[in-house]
Amino acid sequence: MNSNDNKVIKIAIDAMGGDFAPLNEVIGGLNALKNKPYLEVIFVGDETQIKKTISEQGYSGKNYSILHASQVVTMKDDPAVAIKTKKDSSLYKGIDLVKSGSADGFISAGNTGAVMSTSTILLGRIKGVGRPTIGTFMPTVKDRPSLLLDVGASVDQKSRFLYEYAIMGAIYAEQILGINNPKVGLLSVGEEASKGTEEVKLANKILQESELNFIGNVEGRDILAGTSDIVVCDGFTGNVILKFAESFLTVLKSKIKDFSERGIFNKLKVALMVPTLKLILKDFDYQTYGGVPLLGVNGNIIIGHGKSSPIAIENMINRAIEMTQKDLTNKLFEALNK
């Protein structure tokens, strides 16, 4: 047990981010408060809507507050524009609470790019970090997902950034996911250290010489195989893989629908199959993992999918609490400035 476990922890919630805001955000936030006397949540967003939603849930506790914000950053907003024109948004004001020390962490199921860029600008990068990074949890055939990063913070494939992602991913996996000595793999086009671009080859060399549990290059097929706990790649490749992976279930559903529409027997076959298939594929539901950390900024930020359920929101809050309790930002600083 960490000595900080009893300290009051304040987590700000972007109550207006996400496709089902503020409902899922409010339910998830209130659920997170249960059995956590040390927790306070700050709902940031339209006060009237938030109050109404809380009231509808019949919640009577006092361990939350509301910070009114008149604007909303939508999924379609350009992050660079939003940061200038929407300073009274729930997203901006929530991150600002972390900056001022009024909150220990911030979670959002809103516009990922806007959370990333606003956090980087308001909170600043941890010393030693060239590029903050955001990853994604990938389901594997093993009993836990792997963390693929970067998936979009920086499209440039630079060995220095790849090295930073590896360090930050490993510290997160060890501290927050509880993985002892996590295996780090570098994504490339072959297992041999000689395979890949010049930057990847250089990153391989740097990682070999690091204190990380570096297992060498891994390939596309290793991601779902769970060969390593951390899969390091540039944000261009990571983003393409993430969107490609997310499209699998959509395609599968579409193929099943097409098949089902070709006759009554097919419809019956599909009806018999789908419940089983859903059970089998539940690990492929991105909701399960409830958000990913933005690593490398001075603050505890968790970003979730726009479709985040109340459970996903609650999980995101729990992650932000753990990041606070474990003093993750400081641990990242130490690891990057040895």
Added chain:
Amino acid sequence: MNSNDNKVIKIAIDAMGGDFAPLNEVIGGLNALKNKPYLEVIFVGDETQIKKTISEQGYSGKNYSILHASQVVTMKDDPAVAIKTKKDSSLYKGIDLVKSGSADGFISAGNTGAVMSTSTILLGRIKGVGRPTIGTFMPTVKDRPSLLLDVGASVDQKSRFLYEYAIMGAIYAEQILGINNPKVGLLSVGEEASKGTEEVKLANKILQESELNFIGNVEGRDILAGTSDIVVCDGFTGNVILKFAESFLTVLKSKIKDFSERGIFNKLKVALMVPTLKLILKDFDYQTYGGVPLLGVNGNIIIGHGKSSPIAIENMINRAIEMTQKDLTNKLFEALNK
């Protein structure tokens, strides 16, 4: 009908490439000969084994020949080493037949890297080609697959190469796949022309100005959605996606097996589900497309999966025939040297 359709066409087959060589290669080759009086196949490899396999098939036709080769390039061979030390291999001698004009095309289910590098060195690049390319067919929700290229010829992301891949992919799709005015998409991290690396942004500009039916940037999710007929990317990204995609069915099988082993009812549910699922996922079987062209070398080369079935081998031969009949190499030369 092309005026060349009645000309004798000779296709060399790497009878020793592939995991089931020479059996699948021989069956596929003999099947391809049926109803094609203009076709001659040349089986390249161990004469004794090939003769025995042909005899076992009870084939009595005369429209084939055997070129003995004493060596075999294995899947594990380093292409750079193989080209120097295995000049009496079926792979090397088969490509050499194309070089000398003794064959119009060559197909192999063997070591992809070795076929690529040996072809590039022996046959040379088409004028105007900086990097020959190999693609892969990706299943889509539409009625035809998309062609993703490059998937491994060159790991460097250069706008000039991306442009060449686009041209070669489009010509192949139009001439061989019969797609009129194929849509070309450039893989990036967002639809906007401003998204991606500097090289991708530059490629977007070059492609906008080209005569191709360029639809702009596409994202990871567009590959299986079939948004474009051709998906252009660097070989690093393409290789990672290909291996990631190929691993999906493996993972699905593994998850189904795990589920099935948890109790008799689960076993029953799986037994009921699997036949339907197989039908639905048949497009995801990479065998269907039977090999991909190596584009940009002076010769008609088709490379197939190591596990190629006899049908896949036959399809590969048919593709090589079409490339010959359509004079594809010359069409690529013209398109690249306008």
